[in-house]
Amino acid sequence: MDLTExxxxxxxxxxxxxxxxxxxxxxxxxxxxxxxxxLARADVSAVDNLPGxxxxxxxxxxxxxxxxxxPAPGEPLDRPGVDPDPADEAVLADSVGxxxxxxLDRLTPAERVALVLHDSFGVDFAAIAGxxxxxxxxxxxxxxxxxxxxxxxxxxxxxxxxxxxxxADWRVVDAFLAAARDGExxxxxxxxxxxxxxxxxxxxxxxxxxxRIEGRDAVAEFFNGAAAAALPVFVHDRPGAAWxxxxxxxxxxxFRVTGGVVTRIDFRARPEALETIDRRRDGDRR
Numbered sequence: 680m681d682l683t684e685x686x687x688x689x690x691x692x693x694x695x696x697x698x699x700x701x702x703x704x705x706x707x708x709x710x711x712x713x714x715x716x717x718l719a720r721a722d723v724s725a726v727d728n729l730p731g732x733x734x735x736x737x738x739x740x741x742x743x744x745x746x747x748x749x750p751a752p753g754e755p756l757d758r759p760g761v762d763p764d765p766a767d768e769a770v771l772a773d774s775v776g777x778x779x780x781x782x783l784d785r786l787t788p789a790e791r792v793a794l795v796l797h798d799s800f801g802v803d804f805a806a807i808a809g810x811x812x813x814x815x816x817x818x819x820x821x822x823x824x825x826x827x828x829x830x831x832x833x834x835x836x837x838x839x840x841x842x843x844x845x846x847a848d849w850r851v852v853d854a855f856l857a858a859a860r861d862g863e864x865x866x867x868x869x870x871x872x873x874x875x876x877x878x879x880x881x882x883x884x885x886x887x888x889x890x891r892i893e894g895r896d897a898v899a900e901f902f903n904g905a906a907a908a909a910l911p912v913f914v915h916d917r918p919g920a921a922w923x924x925x926x927x928x929x930x931x932x933x934f935r936v937t938g939g940v941v942t943r944i945d946f947r948a949r950p951e952a953l954e955t956i957d958r959r960r961d962g963d964r965r
Contacts, residue, residue, distance in 0.1 A: 682723070686715055689730050693737045699795045700741040710740045734802065738792055738810050745788035785828045793818050794825035799850070801857045819863070826869075848936040849918035849959075852911075855934075855941055856920055859906040867899040872942045877901065879946035883930050888946040898944070906932075911959040914947070921956055928956045 690711060697707035714737045726732045786794065789811050796802040796810075797818075807818040851870060858866035875898050879888040892898050909920035909932060920932040931952055935943040947953070 682718060685729055686718060686733070689733050692730075693733055696734065696795065696800060697737055697741050699799060700738065700791050701744060706744060707741075710737055710744065713740050731806070734796075734800075735806070735810055738796065742788055742792055742810065745791065786825050787821075789813075789821045790825035790828070793821035797822050797857055797861075798826075798854045801853060801860075803861060819861075823866075826866075848934070851936045851939055851941065852918045852920070852934050855902075856906050856909055856911070859902040859904070859909075862904040864899055864903045867902060868895055870941055871895040871898055872937070872940045875940075875942055875944070877944045877946070880949055880952070882948035883946035886930060886948055888930060888948075913955075913957040913959050914952075915955045916957075918959060921953075928953050931956055 693711045693714065694707055697710040698704050701707050701710065714733060717736055718733065723729060723732065792811060793804075793807055796807050797804065804815040804818040804822075807822075808815045811818055811821070813821075855867065855870045857863075858870065873895050874893070875895055877889060877892040877898050879890050884890050889901065892901055906920065908922055910923055912919055912921045912928070912931065914921075914931045914933040917934065919934045921928045922930045922932075929948060931947040933945040933947050933952075934941055935945075
C-alpha cells in the first residue's frame with residue numbers, strides 16, 4: 680500500500696470535513712497535515728478501512744482543537760485580535776454553506792462533530808460514538824441538539840436557519856438517506872413534506888418497489904431503517920440515489936426537493952431512466 684498516494688486521494692474529503700467542523704480553512708489544513716504526520720508514524724498494516732481510520736484521526740484532531748478553543752460548552756469560538764481573511768471566509772462559506780456557517784458557533788464541539796459527520800458525510804452514529812467516546816445514543820442526541828440549535832428556538836426561522844432548511848438539494852437528499860439507514864424516524868419526518876408521494880414505474884414495481892405511497896408518515900415508515908445499499912447518484916443531473924447490483928444500477932431513486940424538504944421520490948428502473956444515472960462522488964454538487 681502506498682500511504683502517500685492513499686492519503687492524497689483522501690485529502691480533499693478530509694479537508695472538507697475539517698473545514699466544516701472547525702469553521703476555519705487554515706486550521707483545517709493544519710488538522711489534515713497533523714493527520715498525515717500521525718499516519719506516517721503509525722503501523723496501519725492491520726487497518727482494513729484506511730479512509731475510515733483517517734476520518735477518525737482528522738475528526739479527533741479537530742475535536743481536540745475545538746475543546747481547546749472553547750472556554751465552556753456552548754460558548755462561541757472567539758479568536759480575539761484575529762481579523763478573518765476575506766479569502767478564507769469565501770472558502771469557508773463555499774465548503775460549509777453560508778447559512779450553516781452563521782450558526783456553527785452556537786454548537787458545542789461534540790454537536791459540531793455529530794452534525795457534520797452524520798448529516799453532511801453520512802457517517803453512522805456507531806462510528807461517531809467512537810470518535811466522541813460516547814454511546815451511539817449519545818452521539819445521536821448530540822446531532823439532534825445541533826439540529827435544534829441550527830433551526831433556532833421553537834422552530835423559529837431566522838435568516839440563517841431558514842437558509843439551512845432551504846439548503847442545496849444534495850444536502851437534503853444525503854441527510855434523508857443517512858436518516859433512513861440509521862432508522863431515525865423523527866428525522867425522516869422533518870425531511871419530508873406532509874403530502875410527499877413515492878411512486879414506482881412498472882419495471883421498478885416488478886423488482887419489488889411499491890407502486891405508490893402517499894403522506895409523510897407512510898413514506899417515513901417505508902424508508903425507516905432502509906436504503907442501506909443505496910449509493911449517491913445524479914438522476915437527470917438531480918441529486919438522488921440508486922440501488923446497484925454487482926456494479927450495475929438497477930433502480931434509481933429520483934428525488935424532488937422543494938423548500939428544503941422532499942416532496943416526491945420516483946423509483947425508476949426503465950432502461951432509458953437508468954441511462955441518466957451518474958455516480959455522485961463526495962463533494963460533487965453540480
